[in-house]
Amino acid sequence: AQKVTQAQTEISVVEKEDVTLDCVYETRDTTYYLFWYKQPPSGELVFLIRRNSFDEQNEISGRYSWNFQKSTSSFNFTITASQVVDSAVYFCALRDGGYNKLIFGAGTRLAVHP
Amino acid sequence: GAGVSQSPSNKVTEKGKDVELRCDPISGHTALYWYRQSLGQGLEFLIYFQGNSAPDKSGLPSDRFSAERTGGSVSTLTIQRTQQEDSAVYLCASSIRGFLTYEQYFGPGTRLTVT
Numbered sequence: 001a002q003k004v005t006q007a008q009t010e011i012s013v014v015e016k017e018d019v020t021l022d023c024v025y026e027t028r029d030t031t032y033y034l035f036w037y038k039q040p041p042s043g044e045l046v047f048l049i050r051r052n053s054f055d056e057q058n059e060i061s062g063r064y065s066w067n068f069q070k071s072t073s074s075f076n077f078t079i080t081a082s083q084v085v086d087s088a089v090y091f092c093a094l095r096d097g098g099y100n101k102l103i104f105g106a107g108t109r110l111a112v113h114p
Numbered sequence: 115g116a117g118v119s120q121s122p123s124n125k126v127t128e129k130g131k132d133v134e135l136r137c138d139p140i141s142g143h144t145a146l147y148w149y150r151q152s153l154g155q156g157l158e159f160l161i162y163f164q165g166n167s168a169p170d171k172s173g174l175p176s177d178r179f180s181a182e183r184t185g186g187s188v189s190t191l192t193i194q195r196t197q198q199e200d201s202a203v204y205l206c207a208s209s210i211r212g213f214l215t216y217e218q219y220f221g222p223g224t225r226l227t228v229t
Binding site: 033035037042043044045046047050052091100101102103104105106107 | 147149156157159162164172203207212215217218220221222223
């Protein structure tokens with residue numbers, strides 16, 4: 001069965017700290033895609049990244065980086081030098097070949113304090 | 115260009131009434147999805163449209179829920195005889211195609227409150 005687990009419900013950090021959001025997934029398919037979305041207080045889900053199951057290269061985009069490890073079924077997200085504007089709920093999601101939908105984790109609420 | 119738009123942004127209705135929620139996908143996107151976000155259930159898939167194919171309705175929670183997509187563009191989600199447990203934010207998303215490679219872009223949602 002498909003499942004996405006984000007064990008951290010809430011994280012609170014002080015500005016400029018680095019923070020890692022964990023994501024563990026389950027799927028029987030060998031072909032699948034993983035996603036991260038950000039939901040700021042305004043409520044709109046914002047796409048951050050897509051990663052396919054055949055590409056385990058880590059990715060960096062500015063202060064954001066993603067670590068994909070198939071051996072541990074994890075797709076973790078790190079924010080370096082966090083800023084107040086990073087405060088949001090972050091969702092990890094999975095989509096595999098058998099389904100038309102995204103399976104979302106429960107989300108991690110990140111609060112960055114000045 | 116314009117993103118996914120949804121209307122109304124907020125809807126308050128009395129239990130037992132019908133409601134219609136509208137979604138305008140990004141122009142040129144052939145795939146359209148509806149999700150529901152509630153405190154107890156998180157983000158749940160409801161229904162998926164891809165071009166002229168039969169929709170995937172596997173996520174609809176009951177037969178009170180239905181959706182249609184006219185002309186391959188605008189979609190309407192209808193909830194009949196609303197119940198209090200239908201209170202949630204209803205999110206619409208679209209993608210260029212329905213294949214799993216394509217990311218979904220979400221609208222701002224419609225917050226439905228059933229009193």
